Amino acid sequence: MSTLDPQPFQQRLDTYLQERSEEARAVRVGEKETSEQAAIVARYADLFTREQLETLAGAEAAASGDGREEIARLRLTCQEGIADRELAEREDALENALLAARVPWGDDELPLRSAQARLAVEPAYADRDALGAAVLEVSASFNDERRSLLAARNEFDADVTGVANPVARNEAEKGVPxxxxxxxxxxxxxxxxxxxxxxxxxxxxxxxxxxxxxxxxxxxxxxxxxxxxxxxxxxxxxxxxxxxxxxxxxxxxxxxxxxxxxxxxxxxxxxxxxxxxxxxxxxxxxxxxxxxxxxxxxxxxxxxxxxxxxxxxxxxxxxxxxxxxxxxxxxxxxxxxxxxxxxxxxxxxxxxxxxxxxxxxxxxxxxxxxxxxxxxxxxxxxxxxxxxxxxxxxxxxxxxxxxxxxxxxxxxxxxxxxxxxxxxxxxxxxxxxxxxxxxxxxxxxxxxxxxxxxxxxxxxxxxxxxxxxxxxxxxxxxxxxxxxxxxxxxxxxxxxxxxxx
Structure with a gap:
């Protein structure tokens, strides 16, 4: 499989990140009811392969100074993208389920995000307690899928990096203990x-x-x-x-x-x-x-x-x-x-x-x-x-x-x-x-x-x-x-x- 050198990889990555950002923005601000990140990831699947990661790692090892750090950041983004490629559909499904979730409140039902926002303005202490409990119950109903996604991403990251310990892996990525x-x-x-x-x-x-x-x-x-x-x-x-x-x-x-x-x-x-x-x-x-x-x-x-x-x-x-x-x-x-x-x-x-x-x-x-x-x-x-x-x-x-x-x-x-x-x-x-x-x-x-x-x-x-x-x-x-x-x-x-x- 052919791979890209750092500069053409960076150019194509730029377009990919712009598309994902605009999709995230539309969902975040309530312009869209569903997230379609998985479709974007699929269109750019060639960016996130083991072979591409190896190409970037080799270029990083051969570089020095700012050039090396520049390629290191591309490598880390490619590394993350490999897991994104595998998990984007499941993450979309969870995001869309959260967007569709409703919180019972009185004679009505509130979207989960609206209920969370209402906690800031609900004037009565007892009502905030009750609404908070209702929000928690709905949110916690997604915990099994949240945990399953965490486990899947951790497994992918450990396999790609060769570092099994999640804390040590993150320390290596941040460059600080x-x-x-x-x-x-x-x-x-x-x-x-x-x-x-x-x-x-x-x-x-x-x-x-x-x-x-x-x-x-x-x-x-x-x-x-x-x-x-x-x-x-x-x-x-x-x-x-x-x-x-x-x-x-x-x-x-x-x-x-x-x-x-x-x-x-x-x-x-x-x-x-x-x-x-x-x-x-x-x-x-x-x-x-x-x-x-x-x-x-x-x-x-x-x-x-x-x-x-x-x-x-x-x-x-x-x-x-x-x-x-x-x-x-x-x-x-x-x-x-x-x-x-x-x-x-x-x-x-x-x-x-x-x-x-x-x-x-x-x-x-x-x-x-x-x-x-x-x-x-x-x-x-x-x-x-x-x-x-x-x-x-x-x-x-x-x-x-x-x-x-x-x-x-x-x-x-x-x-x-x-x-x-x-x-x-x-x-x-x-x-x-x-x-x-x-x-x-x-x-x-x-x-x-x-x-x-x-x-x-x-x-x-x-x-x-x-x-x-x-x-x-x-x-x-x-x-x-x-x-x-x-x-x-x-x-x-x-x-x-x-x-x-």
């Missing part, structure tokens, strides 16, 4: 607990009411993250203008960025989780959000704007491997976490919402609490996922430890039945956590070099534009070294946890 990351974030969580515990009790009382359960269910997390009692201040209608003004202060005119294509519409089948799909950076970058009112709308917009500006700001002459491909997602998440952390700045609340200094500090504290509880959740999630995959070859994947770890870390109960729906591919939790550490380091650097009001200074935007030009080429660890930090130094992050604004 996961154990030290887990150790660092576990220490940061423990060090931050004395400040977090009273903050959690105060904000759970404020957000859920004094009659809440001592350990509320995770069904309330969307309400908590939305900071719903503050929604009269952070209205849905103002979220886009305020966020555009926030970015403009940094020197970014989002509406003038021709490559960024926002989708802000509210559709029944649109996923409630905001995202960016970089179909062809820097030319086509989709920014997708689903506003529902509340501060989380603003945070989600700014977070996804960080991704969108990164991809749309890359040098268009870079090869695909450095415009779009990466060993992981940790680099781009730095910029997203940096921008959404602006909601933790009291001055931002005072400037855009006319709040008193005291109220601005209070609301910024709420935003920091929301960010802190999310960090603690993900730090526990990484520990669970590493245990899950270490055990997987022997037990096939069980929920053991999921509820216990996440509940202890957050003070919110995460039911064991959610363990598979909550599992992102490729240890994405580790990428988030590396970005959390790095964004705190970058904020410390900006406060030192630009000023305490870094969040409204064009110098910050200029620094970011320089980083964006590099696309996905650098690692997050290289960014740490540039600004003078050890990659696992969590001191800036812990200092922010301890800060009373």
């Amino acid at each position: 996961l154990g030290p990351i887990l150790d660092a974030v576990d220490r940061a969580r423990v060090e931050g607990t004395p400040a977090f515990t009273p903050q959690r009790e105060r904000w759970l009382d404020r957000l859920l009411g004094p009659n809440r359960e001592q350990t509320p269910a995770s069904a309330h997390m969307a309400w908590i993250r939305r900071l719903s009692p503050l929604e009269a201040t952070y209205t849905k209608e103002r979220s886009v203008p305020v966020c555009l003004a926030t970015l403009a202060a940094l020197g970014f005119d989002l509406e003038a960025e021709r490559g960024i294509r926002p989708d802000l519409e509210d559709r029944p089948q649109k996923s409630p989780r905001a995202c960016v799909i970089a179909a062809d950076p820097p030319r086509v970058v989709h920014l997708i959000t689903r506003a529902q009112g509340g501060l989380h709308d603003y945070e989600a917009f700014l977070h996804e704007a960080g991704h969108a500006l990164h991809y749309a700001g890359c040098d268009p002459t870079l090869p695909l491997a450095f415009r779009r491909l990466a060993r992981d997602h940790a680099l781009s998440e730095i910029y997203s976490f940096l921008l959404d952390s602006i909601s933790g700045e009291p001055g931002w609340h005072a400037e855009h919402f006319g709040l008193s200094d005291e109220q601005a500090r209070e609301n910024a504290d709420a935003a920091r609490f929301s960010n802190t509880i999310l960090f603690r959740r993900y730090s526990a999630k990484l520990g669970y996922e590493m245990d899950f995959w270490t055990r997987f070859p022997s037990d096939g994947g069980t929920p053991d430890g999921y509820e216990e770890r996440l509940t202890a870390a957050t003070g919110v109960r995460y039911p064991a039945a959610n363990h598979l729906a909550d599992m992102d591919a490729g240890f994405y939790s580790a990428d988030y956590l590396r970005a959390w550490i790095r964004s705190a380091q970058l904020r410390a650097h900006l406060r030192r070099e630009v000023g305490e009001d870094w969040w409204r200074r064009p110098e910050t935007g200029a620094l970011l534009r320089g980083l964006f030009r590099e696309g996905t080429r650098p690692t997050t660890e290289q960014i740490a070294e540039r600004i003078g930090f050890d990659p696992l130094d969590t001191a800036p992050l812990v200092a922010e946890f301890d800060t009373v604004v």
Whole structure:
């Protein structure tokens, strides 16, 4: 069978990824009721063969420097595509079943995604509990197929790479060990607990009411993250203008960025989780959000704007491997976490919402609490996922430890039945956590070099534009070294946890 050398492979891969991205976008935003990824994979089946993988591996071994890393990313994408080719039809079937799933609610039935989105806006505590239980029951009914797909992909990946241990395999792909990351974030969580515990009790009382359960269910997390009692201040209608003004202060005119294509519409089948799909950076970058009112709308917009500006700001002459491909997602998440952390700045609340200094500090504290509880959740999630995959070859994947770890870390109960729906591919939790550490380091650097009001200074935007030009080429660890930090130094992050604004 004939194979392609790296450059023609990269050109054809570019077209393939664009088609898959546009299909994913259409399903994600609710424009399509069914996913047809399998048909796209079938059309490009020649890209994902053992012979093609061997050709790329040989070229990688013969290359050096950036050229070698460029081909390595092509090889890793080919490697993933071999499993995609085998599993795309089954993954489409699961995605379409989830889209078709309905949650009984009163005298009606809600699409699963609509029911998940409604949890953020359902005002009554008891009703959120009941709806959350109904959502969990429907979602968990797909766990057997989720587990079966995980097992199949793990088997394919082990066979293709020759590495049976899922954790070791992912470490080789990312180029970083996961154990030290887990150790660092576990220490940061423990060090931050004395400040977090009273903050959690105060904000759970404020957000859920004094009659809440001592350990509320995770069904309330969307309400908590939305900071719903503050929604009269952070209205849905103002979220886009305020966020555009926030970015403009940094020197970014989002509406003038021709490559960024926002989708802000509210559709029944649109996923409630905001995202960016970089179909062809820097030319086509989709920014997708689903506003529902509340501060989380603003945070989600700014977070996804960080991704969108990164991809749309890359040098268009870079090869695909450095415009779009990466060993992981940790680099781009730095910029997203940096921008959404602006909601933790009291001055931002005072400037855009006319709040008193005291109220601005209070609301910024709420935003920091929301960010802190999310960090603690993900730090526990990484520990669970590493245990899950270490055990997987022997037990096939069980929920053991999921509820216990996440509940202890957050003070919110995460039911064991959610363990598979909550599992992102490729240890994405580790990428988030590396970005959390790095964004705190970058904020410390900006406060030192630009000023305490870094969040409204064009110098910050200029620094970011320089980083964006590099696309996905650098690692997050290289960014740490540039600004003078050890990659696992969590001191800036812990200092922010301890800060009373």
